[in-house]
Amino acid sequence: MSLSLGLGLCTRKLIYKTLRMMHNFSTTKYSLVSIKLDDKRFKLYTHYEGLQVIDEILLLGQYHLAYRLKPRVVIDVGAHIGIFTVSMAKHIKEVCNNGLIIAIEPVSINYNAMLNNIEINMVKDIVKPIRAAVASKEDYIEVEWIGVRERVKTVTMNRLIEIVKEKGYNYIDLVKIDIEGAELEILTNNNKWLEYVRAIVMELHPDVYGIEGIKSIAKALKEKGFEIKHIKKRLVQN
Numbered sequence: 566m567s568l569s570l571g572l573g574l575c576t577r578k579l580i581y582k583t584l585r586m587m588h589n590f591s592t593t594k595y596s597l598v599s600i601k602l603d604d605k606r607f608k609l610y611t612h613y614e615g616l617q618v619i620d621e622i623l624l625l626g627q628y629h630l631a632y633r634l635k636p637r638v639v640i641d642v643g644a645h646i647g648i649f650t651v652s653m654a655k656h657i658k659e660v661c662n663n664g665l666i667i668a669i670e671p672v673s674i675n676y677n678a679m680l681n682n683i684e685i686n687m688v689k690d691i692v693k694p695i696r697a698a699v700a701s702k703e704d705y706i707e708v709e710w711i712g713v714r715e716r717v718k719t720v721t722m723n724r725l726i727e728i729v730k731e732k733g734y735n736y737i738d739l740v741k742i743d744i745e746g747a748e749l750e751i752l753t754n755n756n757k758w759l760e761y762v763r764a765i766v767m768e769l770h771p772d773v774y775g776i777e778g779i780k781s782i783a784k785a786l787k788e789k790g791f792e793i794k795h796i797k798k799r800l801v802q803n
Contacts (some may be wrong), residue, residue, distance in 0.1 A: 636738030647679035654688035746773030
């Protein structure tokens with residue numbers, strides 16, 4: 566299946582609806598989607614739920630300002646099927662020639678798709694995938710996604726900083742976070758790792774932890790010297 570993100574919104578929705586129907590009859594639950602965005606092409610293994618994420622990240626430009634930072638070392642927390650990881654890895658190779666992305670994803674259906682996406686987009690040399698959930702302490706937790714519950718290990722951001730240093734880097738240019746509300750814990754507890762990070766781009770979930778949670782996150786970031794900016798989604802022009 567080939568998709569062009571220059572297509573109109575109604576056309577894309579029709580294509581995505583068709584893909585979801587195809588997934589219902591698929592034995593593997595994955596489809597290989599070819600995407601053209603500007604002068605870049607991507608091939609992505611995705612399940613039906615991943616189609617929305619493709620739309621958000623590539624079409625709505627959910628993290629578009631991240632690319633302007635021209636990062637070389639990135640941690641992708643909540644990497645899902647690797648859409649941001651792959652796109653950023655291509656950007657790093659184009660701008661910096663080499664670098665490092667650590668991509669963290671706990672859910673097996675997403676993680677397995679991400680491994681394939683890293684491979685087919687030829688960015689394996691700069692991406693280190695880790696199947697785990699990020700938390701403020703190392704342990705095991707249960708996660709649920711698309712009706713499946715799994716027990717997975719947790720890894721701390723401080724440990725990820727150690728891995729970055731083991732790879733020969735002393736700081737992280739960018740951390741991208743999308744972990745459905747768990748960002749409150751890692752940003753406000755055991756957060757020495759923030760001292761090694763130059764920029765963070767993330768989704769907040771006030772429906773999970775309320776306005777007080779947002780205030781706690783803002784306070785923790787400001788205490789570490791970060792400035793906070795609200796980023797509006799933008800639609801990639803047709």
